[in-house]
Amino acid sequence: MTDQGAPAARAAGAPDRGDLDRSRRIARVHVEVEPLHLDRPFDYLVPDDVEVVAGQRVEVLFAGRRTLGLVAEVTSDTDVPDDRLRPLRRTLGDHVWVRPDELATLRWLAARTGAPVADGVRHALPKRVIEVERAAAEAGWYPAAPRPSSDPAPDADALDAAWAGYGEDGRTLREAVTSGHGSFLWRPLPGEDLAARVGELVQLCLAGGRDALVVVPDPSSPAADGVVAAAGDLVVDTRGDLKQRAMYRRWLEARTGRVRVVVGLRGVSLWPLERLGLAIVLDEANPALKERRSPRHHAREVVLERARRAGGVGLLVGTVPSAPAWRLLRERRVVPIVPTREAERAARPRVTLVPDDGRYRTRLAAEATGALRRATRAGTYGVVLAARRGEGRALVCGRCGERSVCPTCASSLLLGRDGSVLCEGCGWRAPKLPACRACGERRPVPLAAGAAWLGRELTRSSDATVAVLEGYAQTPPPPPAILVTTRGSVLDTPPGPVGAVILADLDGALRRPTLDAAEDTLRLAVQVATWAAHPLTRAVLPDGGEVVVQSREPEHHAIDALVRWDPGAFWKAEIVTRTALRFPPAAVAIRLGVATTDPGLGAAVRAAVPPGTDVLGPLPVEGELTFLLKADDRAATLAALRPLREAWSKAGTTHRLDVDPVDA
Known part of the structure; x- marks a missing residue:
């Protein structure tokens, strides 16, 4: 018998256990562990002296180690035998870390990316700093803060003038931000003052009694600076190299409702806000907005889904749509906001x-x-x-453009730091470039x-x-x-x-x-x-x-x-x-990398996926076998791969899954 938590085995339709002691409290916990085959809630007994509610973060014993977890549900029902139930050790803080609607979003994210729910929990929640909670309590805004009010909306005539170049599209977007909902893709005018326009949208949202989230791809974003200036003391800005204490304070301010606007890089996509009314992703196609760790999500999808669930506005901003954004346009799941042709001709x-x-x-x-x-x-x-x-580094002839090649293996020659030329294929090196085979010139230039x-x-x-x-x-x-x-x-x-x-x-x-x-x-x-x-x-x-x-x-x-x-x-x-190639946006790309050299892996993957899913590979990449899958039905393909992936997890075989990789 181990001291890890017992899996919550009760399913819909399971028989009622009349002999269960109804006075007991059972916490159903998403334990923050990595293996995919452990991606399920585990039941823990709540001690009499511990107060716990759904959404709190807790410490538990799992496989003999102290581990964090998120309480998904508190119930009196369990199918776990008494001798296998282990008690919760303690709760972390007096606040709810994740509310029911936010947990639903994390579960959606796990299903969409094929990741464990625990990965989403770890990604969404910061490390706790008790001193921050104590200071906030002394200041009077923890565990809850009074909701701050905002300035009035910008002048209507000034807004009409500023957005005139977008015609009716501009009015549609502003009306939605004020009190409506919907998903939009905005192509700004050439030379548009994004800092001013985005700041105006945030002010409209705040004046309508709702909150705003702005995700940017880089810390130097001038548009983000405009939002910070427009929102004043209602905003937390998470850009920059923040230490653990500073980051937790900002997250706690958003969690308690002390602020109403969050600005930051891709990591804030899942940050809490009391009444989300506007969620913006700037430069939506930028690869920096794609998370490199599990769950490997893109801020674009998370922001749109959060806004949809909150009944607010999801807004993608960019000049040339990404393949996933173009797919959303074709499926009419987002509404384009574009300049009038006359305004664009004048501005370009x-x-x-x-x-x-x-x-x-x-x-x-x-x-x-x-x-x-x-x-x-x-x-x-x-x-x-x-x-x-x-x-x-790759060299060509400065006169005719002929590629400079190694005389030994015909690979491209490169320029060395000391001015010599070298071949990384076989190690051949010379103090200067050989004469061009086509024209005899010896002066190299880079390709x-x-x-x-x-x-x-x-x-x-x-x-x-x-x-x-x-x-x-x-x-x-x-x-x-x-x-x-x-x-x-x-x-x-x-x-x-x-x-x-x-x-x-x-x-x-x-x-x-x-x-x-x-x-x-x-x-x-x-x-x-x-x-x-x-x-x-x-x-x-x-x-x-x-x-x-x-x-x-x-x-x-x-x-x-x-x-x-x-x-x-x-x-x-x-x-x-x-x-013709069945690549995005015509199909969904899924990259699968498995740390193995098993020659039968390709056949196993092809046998697992549903009909209509193409499997390219495997290719050996950095000690693993990598496949690229082209799927018509993302959910069906991920579901079909799940048993295979759980088997790898149980065997300790590392693997990576990436839906909509940024370079495919």
């Missing part, structure tokens, strides 16, 4: 397409260098988007130039200050200057007026070996191109800045959608390819 930047003639020695076309020169002479920034950080390489080229050829920005929170020099940036430095708001945006290497991004390469490339290009149309730019250049696109594939539908500024046209073309 001027885009010039320059077909690339295969230049390698000089990365930028004359049209691009001319645009940078005009931008800096006007006292603004010129921005060059680099494909990657650093130098860019896709990194930010550092472009920065050096521009420093040699330009009189303006050149700064290379790689990653978040980089501080640029004041304009005029040329900024060479990577995607990590591309935010909703430019660093200042931008007179020129140069997109010189979109082809490299389009050729990445991932299915979402085209949509991701277009999304990034649109985001940085809007800097040339931002109010900061138009304050200096009334007609906005220039956008120059260089491409060897000018007919590619992603390039065409960028030049015509028509994201909808991209998906109309992209969906043809996706449907």
Whole structure:
């Protein structure tokens, strides 16, 4: 006999045990343990001196260890024999951690992602800090706080003017936020002041007596700053590197109702609010919004579901919809909020397409260098988007573009840190590049130039200050200057007026070996191109800045959608390819990785899934076998895999399941 809790075995229709002592209290607990085969509530006896209600977090003994759990139900009924019941050890805090509707959401999340409920509980709840509870009790807002009031709604005439570019769609969204409900996908105008618009929506929600949740992909989001400014002392901002004490205090303020707005990264998707009326996800397609640990959910799905269950508004914001968002649009489960065509034409930047003639020695076309020169002479920034950080390692001939290959194994040659060339395939190395097989040239250039390489080229050829920005929170020099940036430095708001945006290497991004390469490339290009149309730019250049696109594939539908500024046209073309391949959004992708080398695993997976589910693989990835499943019915496929996964769990075989992986 072990001292772990006994599983709650009573099922619907089970016989009533007349001999059960009705005075006993039984807590049905989701124990926070990882194995999938233990994903069920366990019954514990509540001692006479312990007060416990559903939703409280408790400490229990499970398999001889002190473990946390969440009470799902308090009952007097159990089918567990008396000698197997173990007592609860203690409750954690005087507050309810998870309310019944929130537990229902956690169970929905577990079913949707194929994860144990306990994983969702661990993800949703912070670590307890008793000192925070004591300080809050002394301050008078724990275990419950009086509901704070908000400022009146913004002036109606001012709102009409600010949202005029969206026509009837804008009025529909604002009316829903004030007192209605629904799911929406908003494509902002190019150069839109997102901080102001999102702040107005939050104010409308608060004035209507409801609360707001805003999820952002990065801590430097200017739109999140706008929400914090608009909500004042009604908001908790969880961005930044918060310590355990600070994070628990903010969560407790939301739990007790002391605040009415929560702003943060993907981790706040499940944070509590008293009367959720508006839940927003900014840049909904950003991969940073996808959780990397179980349950591997995306903030997009969680936010929409929470808003739906609360009778509020779920709002996704983005320029080019993700594949899952496009699927929701096609199924009419979200309502598009888009600018009028006239407003979008007036607001969009001027885009010039320059077909690339295969230049390698000089990365930028004359049209691009001319645009940078005009931008800096006007006292603004010129921005060059680099494909990657650093130098860019795979080499081609600087004259003709012939790929530089290893003389031993024919793999691509790379540039070493000491200036030598090397092959990572077989280890061959030489102090300098061999002569090009096609033209005899010995000067190498990267196949896709990194930010550092472009920065050096521009420093040699330009009189303006050149700064290379790689990653978040980089501080640029004041304009005029040329900024060479990577995607990590591309935010909703430019660093200042931008007179020129140069997109010189979109082809490299389009050729990445991932299915979402085209949509991701277009999304990034649109985001940085809007800097040339931002109010900061138009304050200096009334007609906005220039956008120059260089491409060897000018007919590619992603390039065409960028030049015509028509994201909808991209998906109309992209969906043809996706449907033929049965990839998202035409089907649901599920990635399954199992830490085994069993040659029979593929046959077992194929035998388990329902008809109509395609299984690709296995491929050996980092010590495991990985499969990609394409399913028409996500729930049926996950249910069919469950017995197999529970068997792996019992055997101690590690496996990972990811529904809608961000790179599929």
